Amino acid sequence: MKTTLIIPARYASTRYPGKPLAELTLPSGRKKSLIRLSWEAAVSVRGVDAVYVATDDDRIADHARGFGAEVIMTSDTCRNGTERCADALDRAGIETDLVVNLQGDAPLTPPWFVEDLIAAMGADAAAQVATPVLRCDALTYGHFVEDRKAGRVGGTTAVFGANGHALYFSKEVIPYIDPGKLPDPIPVFHHVGVYAYRPAALRAYMGWPTGRLEALEGLEQLRFVENGTPVACTEVDGRGRVFWELNNPADIPRIEAALKEL
Known part of the structure; x- marks a missing residue:
């Protein structure tokens, strides 16, 4: 399969304006932007034929070109990363068998998460969309x-059926667990912000119009x-590594701490 990886990035984030250009401090003391760290994670993935940053913002585009990324300029009407990937594919006239969307706020995404997703799509010709899920550790x-108690919108959780197809995704912590009866293993799955699409x-x-949910x-x-297209949830193995996206400014210390463990 010819596989194209696209990193959608926008400046006007509601929760964190300018997020792609936010700088994180590496263990060496050097600072790198969120979009650069995400791009470096993307180019380390095996089996990908091309990697692009897709944005409608000149500040992000200029910065990305400065560290060597190929950039596709997209419409400013794209409402989310999936629409931006579709727009980039169309505008650049890219012919490919598979499109991978690695969101620009997930620099801790291990390469094997994406490699496992690509392999899952290759093994299931009927699958139209797939996304990784990671069982939560404590x-x-x-x-x-902690985020929900503080009123912060953090990561996303996923629930799926016996066939592995998504039943629902939520920014709430689902399924509900009685705080006094936390089972082992924990039956909550963190949705990893990566998608593979035909x-x-x-x-x-x-x-399709924007859905109600x-x-x-x-x-x-x-x-x-909502439109009846099965989303295959591919369980991935964290191999002891911490995974978290940068959703809010409060996540920067979490990610910087995790970078020290790599």
């Missing part, structure tokens, strides 16, 4: 609970669920 589950699925997505949760993948 630390990550604690971050979820090009036909991206084209179909652009033809998508609008309520602010989660783009729910548009597929």
Whole structure:
């Protein structure tokens, strides 16, 4: 399969304006932007034929070109990363078998998460969309609970059926667990912000209006669920590494601490 990886990035984030250009301090003391760290994670993935940053903002585009990324300028009407990937594919005239969306706020994404996702799509010709899920350890589950108690919108959780197809995604912590009866293993799965799509699925997505649940949760993948397109949830192994996205300024110390452990 010819595989194209696109990193959608926008400046006007509601929760964190200018997020792609936010700087994180590495263990060496050197600072790198969030978008650069995400791009470096993307180019380390095996089996990818091309990597692009897709944005509508000249500040992000100029910065990305400065560290060597190829950039596709997209429309400023794109409402989420999936729409931006579809727009980039169309504008650049890219012919590919698979499109991977690695969101620009996830520099801690291990390369094997994406490699496992690509392999899963290659093994299932009927799959139109797939996304990784990671079983929460006690630390990550604690971050979820802490964020909700503080009124912060943090990561996303996923629930899926016996066939591995998504039943729902939420910014709440689902399923509910009695705080006094935390089971082992923890039955909460962290949705990893990566998607793999067939090009036909991206084209179909652009033809659907924003769904009711998508609008309520602010989660783009729910548009597929609401329109009956199965989203395959591929469980990945963290191999002891901490995974977290940069959703809010409060996440910077968490990610900087995790970078020290790599």
